[in-house]
Amino acid sequence: MGGLFGIASTNDCVSDLFYGTDYHSHLGTRRxxxxxxxxxxxxxxxxxxxxxxxxxxxxxxxxxxxxxCGIGAISDTDPQPLIISSHLGTFGIVTVGKINNLESLVREAFERRRSFSDTTGGVVSPTEMVANLICEEEDFESGIQSAQAAIQGSCSLLILTDKGIYAARDRLGRTPLVIGRRDDALAVSSESCSFPNLGFQTERFLGPGEVVCLTGEGWEQRLEAGPRMQVCAFLWVYYGYPASEYEGINVEFARNACGAALARHDSVDVDYVAGIPDSGIGHALGYSNERKLPYCRPFVKYTPTWPRSFMPQSQHLRDLVARMKLIPVRKLIEGKRLLFCEDSIVRGTQLKDSIKILFDCGAREVHMRPACPVLLFPCEFLNFSTSRSTLDLVGRKVIQELEGSEDTDLHAYAVHGSEKHLAMTDRIRQRLRLTTLKYQRLDDLVAAIGLPKEKLCTHCWDCSSTF
Incomplete structure (x- = not known):
């Protein structure tokens, strides 16, 4: 995904910029x-x-x-920030999101005799493409508005200028930006968890498509927010840091509510409830508290040398990292009936290895409760669950096994409790060698987050969001 942090101060901002950007390291990935x-x-x-x-x-x-005044980025795509010289002046720019029509935008730029200097693996930098679109207009406000209209997907951005920092949330607000204030500075961030230890108080969440300009003295709205929002629901399920808030809703609070919702629909007898570290822990605590069952840690995460498992670009390396960083505690596993909460099941390969380890350590039963429904549609907006083939998603893989073809009514499988949904769930259970498997209901996930469904992007589960 990636994350952004910017600060405009009346004093030197370097230390705050360094730590504020570092507080986004859980989001990514490459640079x-x-x-x-x-x-x-x-x-x-x-x-x-x-x-x-x-x-x-x-x-x-x-x-x-x-x-x-400064900006920082943790990026899972291109090297950032870029420094651009143009008729608008020299500025720095960072972006986060996903541009689905990048190739067509590049072709159109070439037809206008434009050129690009920053390429990664032969691909034009998405951030440079956004800068190019902005520079086609007479001012930053018009340029940002024009770029957002041209982009299919999502793009939130910060621009470092001689006047201050422009902050722009993507057109439908899929990725967050929040303003923080303290006496001598204003900050803007993807994650509000970057504020407390730097002395900032959360002041305002930018609306979808809204553009503001920050200086050391304050901020000013330059473009009003649009009427529609579809913020990514995975921010609360998986991406977000527990201390962060989006739209005023805390991540850990929402995860606890997700786990409680799973518990209310469950009656399986187990000895312990546990979470797959790290993001599964908040869901598991909610489940444990709701059912009054003891919580324990049969898996502990070794973090000093093993990075996040989604960081390596090859599936082999992701699986290796996932296997090596989780260490089983045999004393809490042997002879026990264990129920695990997990944020989601994407491909299932890492989870299958973890389940095997549990049974090899003597577990009697292993039950799995994902905090969200089955992923059926690759993400079009934030690179989550994106792959070269939809069959990399375990849900799609088993549907093909059941149907003998990808050409089927996927929405029939998305209906929780339907015959097709139950058949798909059981096939996934068999593949993972679980004792039982029950997924979260989409309406319960929406209720746990606390926003109306029309304000959430739920594309990965029901393909209902707007492009």
Missing amino acids: GGMAVRNSQGIHRSIHNIENSYFRSKFEPELTSFRGN
Whole structure:
């Protein structure tokens, strides 16, 4: 996914920018970057963080940064920030999202005799494409508005200018941006968890398509929010850090509610409730509290040297990381009936390995309760569950096994409790070698988050969201 952080201060902002950006490391993936503006211009640095951590890469060079205004990014796509020289001036830009029509936008740009300098693996940088679209207009406001209208998918962004920081949330608000305030500075962030330890108070969540400009003295709205929002529901289920809020709704609170909803529809007899670390823990605590069952940790996560399992780009490396970072506690497993809560089941390969380890350690039963419904449609907006083939999704794979073809009515399988849904769920259970498997109901997930369904993107489960 990726995350953004920006700060405009009346004092030097480098330390706050460093820590604020670092608080987005749970989101990603491949690269981290910072840019600071001072009287000499913009100073930028970008590092690969696939096999390291943001802090260890940037801390040694902090003394070379100075300035009162800066932006940072953790990116799972292209190197960021980019520094652009144009008729609008020299500016830095960071983005997060997914541009589905990037190829067609590039072709149109070539037809207008435009050029691109920043490519990754032969692909034009999405961030440079956004900058190119912005620079076709006479001011930043018009440029951002034009770019958002041209992009199919989603794109939230920060722009570092000599006037301050422009912050723009994507057109349908799929990714969040929130403003924080303290006496000497304003900050804007993808994650509100970056604020408390830096002394910021959450002031306002930007609306869908809204654009504001921040300086050290305050912020000003430049474009009003649009009427429609479809914020990604996976922010609460999986992506978000427990201390963060989106639209004023805390992540850990929503996960507890998800687990409680799973518990209310369950009566299986077990000895312990547990969560697959890390994001499954909040769901499991909610389940445990609702059913008054003891919570324990049969798996503990080893974090000092093993990064997040979605970071490596190959499936083989993802599986290796997932297997090596979770260490079983045999004393809590042997002879026990265990129920695990998990944020989601995407491909199922990592989970299958974990279940095998549990049975190898002597578990009597292993029950699984995912906090969301079966994933049937690859994400079109944030790279979650995106793959080259829909058959990488375990739900789609078993549907093909049941139907003998991909050409079928997928929505019939999405209806919780239907004959097709039950058949699909049982086939997934068999593949994973689980004792029982029950998925979250979509209406219960929506209720746990607490927003109306029309304000949530639920595309991965029911393909109902707007492009």
